[in-house]
Amino acid sequence: MFYWRSSTDTEAPSGAVELGFTGRSAGRGTGPYAGLNLGGHVGDDAGQVEDNRRALAAELGLPRERVVFMNQVHGAEVVEVGGPWVGEPPAVDAVVTRAPDLAVAVLVADCVPVLLHDDDAGVLGAVHSGRPGLLAGIVGQAIRAMRDLGARSISATVGPSVCGRCYEVPEEMARAAAATTPASAARSWTGTTAIDVAAGVVEQLAEEGVGVQWVPGCTRESDDLYSYRRDGRTGRFAGVVLRRSVTA
Numbered sequence: 001m002f003y004w005r006s007s008t009d010t011e012a013p014s015g016a017v018e019l020g021f022t023g024r025s026a027g028r029g030t031g032p033y034a035g036l037n038l039g040g041h042v043g044d045d046a047g048q049v050e051d052n053r054r055a056l057a058a059e060l061g062l063p064r065e066r067v068v069f070m071n072q073v074h075g076a077e078v079v080e081v082g083g084p085w086v087g088e089p090p091a092v093d094a095v096v097t098r099a100p101d102l103a104v105a106v107l108v109a110d111c112v113p114v115l116l117h118d119d120d121a122g123v124l125g126a127v128h129s130g131r132p133g134l135l136a137g138i139v140g141q142a143i144r145a146m147r148d149l150g151a152r153s154i155s156a157t158v159g160p161s162v163c164g165r166c167y168e169v170p171e172e173m174a175r176a177a178a179a180t181t182p183a184s185a186a187r188s189w190t191g192t193t194a195i196d197v198a199a200g201v202v203e204q205l206a207e208e209g210v211g212v213q214w215v216p217g218c219t220r221e222s223d224d225l226y227s228y229r230r231d232g233r234t235g236r237f238a239g240v241v242l243r244r245s246v247t248a
Contacts (some may be wrong), residue, residue, distance in 0.1 A: 001026040001059050002173030003035060003160065003237070004215045014122030015100055015229070021116045021159040021215060022237045023224040027052045029235055037226070037235025038069075039107050039196055044235060054103045060103055062241065067103040067240065070095055072128045074179035076136035078145040084092050093133055096125040098149055103242035108168075109226040111218050112201045113159040113239030114139060116210070118151035125242050131173070135180050139204045154210045159239045162229050164187045164196030 003023035007016050012036045017079075028051050031045040038056065064236040067082040071091045078094040083102065097106045105125040105143070106216030107225045108115045116125035127133075127142045146154055164186025169177075174193040177200060184200030187193070198214070205212050219227040226235045 003054070005218070006157075008117070008119050009112060012119040013246075014119060015244045017117045017119055017241065017243050018122065019157050019239075019241045021239050022056065022181075023115065024226065024235075025224060026055065028086065030078075031234040032233045035226075035235065035239070036220065038105075038238045039226075039236030041111070042099075043233060044131070047093055053065075056179070056238070057103075057241070060240070062101060062242070066101060067105060068095065069105045069107060069238075072107060074128075074130055075133040075247050076138045076141050078125075078138075078141050080145065080149065081181065086211075093129070093138050094125060094127040096123065096142060096145045096149060098123050100243050100245040101242045105238045105240045107236040107238050108159070108161065108219075109228045109234055109236050110162040112161040112198045114142075114201060115159070115239050115241040116142060116146060116154055117241060117243070118146065118154050120153060121150045122153075122243055123149045123151040124163040124243055126239060126241055126242045129197065131169075131177060131197055133197060134177060134200045134204070136198050136205070140208060141202055143205075143208045143210060143234065155213070156205050156210045157215065157241075158198055158201060158205070159215050159226055160219055160222065161198045162220050162227065163218035164177070164194050164199065165221040166194075166218055166229060167197065203206050
């Protein structure tokens with residue numbers, strides 16, 4: 001089920017933090033959504049998507065409602081969440097929380113999923129950063145929201161996304177990204193202008209003084225990850241982060 005999974009020190013004062021990025025090796029999806037498609041907005045059967053989300057929650061040892069997803073819109077809005085959504089998820093691209101046993105999730109199929117955590121303060125975040133989010137500064141917005149909740153020592157795990165070699169764009173688009181984050185400047189496999197969004201995200205994290213762990217993998221090059229660039233009609237995989245309750 002997981003493409004990559006890890007956890008922090010179980011002796012942390014606020015409880016152990018678990019992080020992961022799902023793959024396509026499980027799930028009920030078929031056709032272009034074959035595997036563990038977790039995206040409910042891409043044309044897949046709604047019942048199968050919900051079955052996949054329940055399977056993810058069970059793998060995490062949580063009730064289904066304790067795994068919360070966003071309505072991602074390629075913007076720069078952040079919201080704090082303290083429990084399951086009431087009604088529809090908000091139109092945001094980052095969520096932060098101090099709640100234990102609540103998994104916050106980000107859905108991607110080429111964009112950059114970023115999982116944030118401060119083990120001492122017990123503050124977490126999940127961020128969706130595509131090219132528009134990179135330019136809008138969604139990563140910095142999420143970090144500031146976490147600091148408003150008391151975070152002081154934030155670490156980031158950057159998940160798999162489309163690499164710079166595979167993300168060819170018009171020259172004007174590449175210049176705009178490089179003006180925001182010089183590290184995002186790239187060239188495609190054929191030498192044309194391209195953007196490395198993940199490198200730009202890592203640059204933004206470094207500028208905020210955030211420690212980075214970067215999980216390798218290009219979505220377009222890996223069959224175990226969904227990729228809109230590769231397939232067009234396709235599913236979404238997830239980055240998830242949660243903090244376990246401290247037990248006596």
